[in-house]
Amino acid sequence: MCGLCQHVGPTRVEAELLPQCWEQINHKYPERRLLVAESCGDLAPYFPKEIRSSLVLSMLQQMLMEDKADMVREAVIKSLGIIMGYIDDPDKYQQGFELLLTALGDPSERVVSATHQVFLPAYAAWTMELGNLQSHLIPTLLSKIEKLLREGEHGLDEHKLHMYLSALQSLIPSLFATVLQNAPFTSKAKLQGEIPQIEVTRFPRPISPLQDVPTIIGSREQLAILLQLYDYQLEHEGTTGWETLLWVVNQLLPQLIEIVGRINVASTACVHEFSRYFWRLCRTFGKIFTNTKVKPQFQEILRLSEENIDSAAGNGVLTKATVPIYATGVLTCYNQEEDRKLLVGFLEDVMTMLSLSHAPLDSLKASFVELGTNPAYHELLLTVLWYGVVHTSALVRCTAARMFELILRGMRESLVDKRVAPALVTLSSDPEFSVRIATIPAFGTIMETVTQRELLERVKMQLASFLEDPQYQDQHSLQTEIIRTFGRVGPNAEPRFRDEFVLPNLHKLALVNNQQSVDSKRLDIATYLFEAYSALSCCFISEELMVNHFLPGLRCLRADMEQLSPEHEVILSSMIKECEQKVENKTVQEPQGSMSIAASLVSEDTKTKFLNKMGQLTTSGAMLANVFQRKK
Template sequence: MDVERSSLCNCVVNFLLEEKYLLTAFELLHELLDDGRDAQAIRLKDFFSDPSQFPPDQITRLNSLRVADPQSLLEEKEAMEEKLAISEYELRLAREDISKLKAELNKKTETPHEESSESNIDVSVNHGPEFQRQKRDSSLYDLGPLKDNERRDLNCAVKEYLLLAGYRLTAMTFYEEVTDQNLEVWQNSPACVPDALRHYYYQYLSSTTEAAEEKIAMLRENESLIKLNERLTHEKVFLLKNKDLADGQISTLTRSLEALQKDLKDKESLVQDLKQSLEHQRKELNDCRAEITALKMHIEVSHLGRNLVASNVDHVQSQSLEKYKEDINSLQKELESLKAKNRIAPGSINSINSEKESAQTEEKVVEILEDKSIISHPVDAASEVVDNLVYQLQATQTFDDNTDGSEKVSQELSINSSNDISIFKNGENVSKPNGDSQSEESRLPLKSDNLSGEANPEKTGLETIQILADALPKIVPYVLINHREELLPLIMCAIERHPDSTTRDSLTHTLFNLIKRPDEQQRRIIMDACVSLAKNVGEMRTETELLPQCWEQINHMYEERRLLVAQSCGELAEFVRPEIRDSLILSIVQQLIEDSATVVREAAAHNLALLLPRCPNVEKYFKVEELMFQLICDPSGVVVEATLKELVPAVINWGNKLDHILRVLLSHILSSAQRCPPLSGVEGSMESHLRVLGERERWSVDVLLRLLTELLPYVHQKALETCPLSDDPETSGTTFSTSLLELYAGGHVEWPAFEWMHVDCFPDLIQLACLLPQKEDSLRNRTTKFLLAVSEQFGDSYITHIMLPVFLVAVGDDADLTFFPSRVQSRIKGLRPRTAMAEKLATTCVLPLLLAGVLASPHNHEKLADYLRKLLIGGSMEESTPTKRNEIFNAIRFLCTFEEHHGMIFNILWEMVVSSNINMKISAANLLKVIVPYIDAKVASTHILPALITLGSDQNLNVKYASIDAFGAVAQHFKNDMIVDKIRVQMDAFLEDGSHEATIAVVRAMVVAVPHTTEKLRDYLLSKIFQLSTTPTSASDVLRRREKSNAFCEAIRALDATDLPATSVRDFLLPAVQNLLKDTDALDPAHKEALEIIMKERSGGTFETISKVMGAHLGLASSVSSFFGEGGLLGKKESTEPPQEPPKSPNPLPPLPVEDTRFGRIMRGNFTDMLRVKVKSQEETQNP
């Protein structure tokens, strides 16, 4: 069908061109292009683009009438690109069809004519279509001119085809262009058939061999398409079957997943039941321990009776012995019952074993006591038995809590004598048993001469710890916050010595939560306590007791507590195993780096730097490097400072992967700028290459450039250490000598650490510079500082032979590359701009870096001066376009941000000022205007103003007018009285010329300075406007009158926005407004409305009288006050324009207020409703 449509279309195109229906052909061209049928429009485009048919001057004149709309052009471009893609696809299909037809044609021609030569076959194949076309054309010409009925039939057939094909606009044009025939009615004739053109085409095909072959090809193509459709249908059915099978498998897997989830829930419930059972058994075990404690208290009471029976030992000996035996038997029964309970409970195996050992120990004690045949002191013996029993119970508790058996719980608590927690003093050293099972004979005997006995220090100390642990949680809340640190020794002692792990966890929690929001000093005290505790308890208890408390505090609501955790990570890392440091502690630090509080992230960076040297394993290096870059790009400056000063050196020394850090750093710098949107969406413009940086991206690039500067010493040191020519005595210093660079240029050594700077770093910085618009001076300044640091670090030889050539090539200048190896020279040459757009980017973006960062190094001042003279005074400035000059001025403007270069720049500028070249003087004035914002008042008085006065006195008008704009820039930035007086004198000199151009230039230059200058200069400008507006202007030159009027109106509107004195308003502003309102022909309507509003605001109640006078002068039927009436223009805008304050007195000419300030006008404008009522009442009073 596409071939048929194309053939019919080609027939119509040929007919329209042969019959000279050009309007219809032109309309058909546009509709074909809109329809995406560019292939059929080729002949029409060639015809209408033929210069002989349509002269270029006429086409240019017609094209200039069209207003170029960028948006419509962009839309047309996108549409054309889409159509081009479609056309390319259709062209490819057409070429494939042509190749198939050629192949079939070759087969058919070779079969009947085998005897014909190969050359004839090639000619017929290669030139067959053209020959047939010529044959058809000649046959058409042989038929003679068309008859009227033939023309009518063809016209009707073409019109019918255009309507059926959807080209309605072309059909309408064709109908209008055929004026001698009525195409609406087609008379009955043999040629009048439905879809006539297609029938003609089919008839033609059936009458020629070529047409028959074309039809056969179309039928074959149709058959192949039908087969392809059937194959796709079969594939669709097969895919549907596969989809059904996949759906069945998915449903089966879903059911199995649900079953597994159900089993998982059942197991989770079982685990919960087991946990509850375990908690219940632990509770029972605690109850048993409480009973044991009660028995111990009972034994203590029995000890008190020993002194009472000492005097009558013989009498009560047997009774006391029996009594203690009964007590021991009762205790033994209690222990057996506890043993039975522990067998039933599914508690821990360690607890059951400890209870068994305790029972066995008690039985052993009883047997030893019963087997003794001679007891010299029964009371002491019984006391010893009870003490032994108490000791065994204590040992059992210690074993249950998994404490160290060799722990010296018997040490006197008097070591904390400053806290007064010692409750006994013992004059002799009593050795304590350890947790292992020992026989009774191994224990030291009690003194036989002390009948009263002594309390066991071990037992007493443990009880004291128990009492302390129970009391501390109750005491802490009632101690003042500022004095709670005094409890730290007690808490530390209890944590260190208490045998119960649960109690120790509770006390450790109390230690971390001692103060709700601790300050810096309080955190330091708590951290010192934690470090001391970690030293005493060892690695295992630090990992199991202190670190879990840190983990629990990570998400605490108070940042002071999270800060305490961050500070503890680095200091406690010394007291845990290495594998814990790079797993648990690193995870804590990683989570703290994500914290919302700045102080927490700063502390995390600091403590990560402390942690790294204690991590011997560097498997987590890339994770740590990622954390480092995350902290570098942190939005807080203090976090960035901590990272740069502490973490970055720690990461480099720990991981020893400087190359990887540098590679990732450059990638981050470029990607941060490249992901920003372009400055303009118009492709091909310079703004489309520049990027609009957001605050976040600008900050990221800035801190990454700072990091690059911080890494520079490491890069320099590594380049020196890896120098393959280190035996050379000249390389022993800290810089790179010329002889070393010559050896490097020979290309016989590999020195990647040295090449990184000029092969990777400088090109990436140049690429970054080409993404920064002109306003990004802060980032350009940061890059310049880095380049200056490179100059200082690497030395003069490196700057001259390596660094300077790279940037000279990048800006398009010639450079000496002899100090680069041949393999590097090609990469450096690739930096040269190849297109006009690249040259513009290089001048705008790279030239400032060359001037301020490379040539501005301390030892290159002469080179900088020579290069500036080449730019400004050499022939390149005169040959350059205005755009190129502005780009050079922008580069010098950036150089002026560094104050040390001002003297050099002004010396060159003075050479330009005194030059005889007019263009150079104009350039000097423009450059002075550009650099004014970057100098101080002293420099402006001593350098800028003398140069401008010299230029202002020049005979050439262009030089003089250029200096006027520069004077305006000086007035805008300086309020010094001496500078202002000099400007006034010079402006008077300009105005004395009396030329129209000078007057306009002075007024517009001063208008720019109005919002920023002094009151003296504003009054001066206002007085000059009044004088100039009073002077009559030539009535014949309307354009000049309008230009002057517009300039004066802009100045008055700018002055009205400032706080003018009342005298200036009365003497100059209002009369100047009146003078401008007189010349209505030269006044722009917008300016006229603004001036009348100013008149109304500034004149108060006198406006009606002034308006009447103005109406008489201007010859208006109704005064200007009707402009503000209910039916006037501004009367209709009363709801949006705030009404002004009415006059204070009903008199028609009240006195002016002392001073009408901008604040007062704003205040009047805000009280709209109140003032509207006052205005109405005032009008009624004035018009009785």
């Protein structure tokens, strides 16, 4: 077909082939429409340029907006990428931008992937030619992110944020190429003599081969010379007169850092997305740029110094997403000893300042969660936590105790045994009572995630000491922490630990709570017990344990709820009644395997009542709503 088009020329292609394509764009068979979409790209070089940027572009636009078949829209995107390489009419730039936003927001993953692979790189190349990358494309995407954040104070549209931010991330190689091509040293970049080598790991893996920096620059040899001059210029001569780089330093970075400060630190997805953006930006622009241009701007805002430690509570940015994004997006870019020391020191300073100023710990927790997903950082995080374990302030030690829980999942058992358990044992005998309590969730998580028998026994002994030592008998905060931990880890913990330790101790705690004279404390404990029993009802419970501990504990709990929360009492009564009926019914075979006795005991009517009430009655209704579906 292409050979024919080349032979007959653009006039006959326009007169004979284009009408055929136009007639087929609404054909009932998607294969025909697919052929049209592909033909628009394949035949692009043979159309007259006026037709290419008007009629052909309009056909593709219509198919992208209206065609319901993913494979057709994917072909449209690929053809748009080809068309963008031929359009030279600047008036079509805005239309191309609107098409790009439509493509990025497409509901099909394959269409979005094709956009990043083909359309966006082609559009970015045209944007660079027009000089619009820094004047329009990147600023417009940033403005759209800022608008999202303003509108999303009560619920951010994370899908749209991902859409815009992924586009910005894809544009980083183009931005770096623009900086190199407009540098003061460009005229000196001559291919002569020995060409320097580019380190294999110098650039992150591109999202598309078309976004590889050597591809954008023109050759790996040319890029190698430009990089050598780039590093020398940054280190010895600065950025004077380098407008494209000054824009990155003085406009892009401050705007990004301001945006980051407005991201909800509780949004794990947003923190991760921005961390990856900064990581790619820093890796692409290099270590000298990261150390001299990026880090100082973050450090100036975070103000982590000893003279500011007393006013840290007023330094709200320490509680924002700025902290985890700087830690995980900038300080992890390079992995030499001095880089790791800087990351350790930063996390230690944040932990100290947040703790001493009684500020929320969410930003520190987000940093630990993001870093903890990579086992390569587990030892580094344990180094930070040991600093907290031996700190002179009980506030810092308490924070360290709470942080352990966040990094235990996925950690090697040998590391838990040698580094985590000794630290927690040290903290569990701390002079300050609040520090000891703070270790309980981490001890519980060990019981949930570790299989090593000796380690489990050590942890069980520590939890037993909290429950049995007379000094803790009237400690309300310790009891609530233990019950919450049992409810959280019990369904996933080793069955023997659950049967021999969790259920008997919940029974004891429920019995003791019947004697509590302060109604507010009694209701508090009863509410946590209700949540724990609800979570544990999904587990297999033997008849013996049902009779000796589970049912007696439920009856004690019902006695509290009769007086303090009648709606809870109705649900508990239904559960107890059917548990008793099932245990007494000898003719029905006991459920085997992982089928929960408690779950099987509750009738559909009771389940319905239970689920209808839970969201209103407890603070963790979302967890409890699945209680009858979970099996263990």
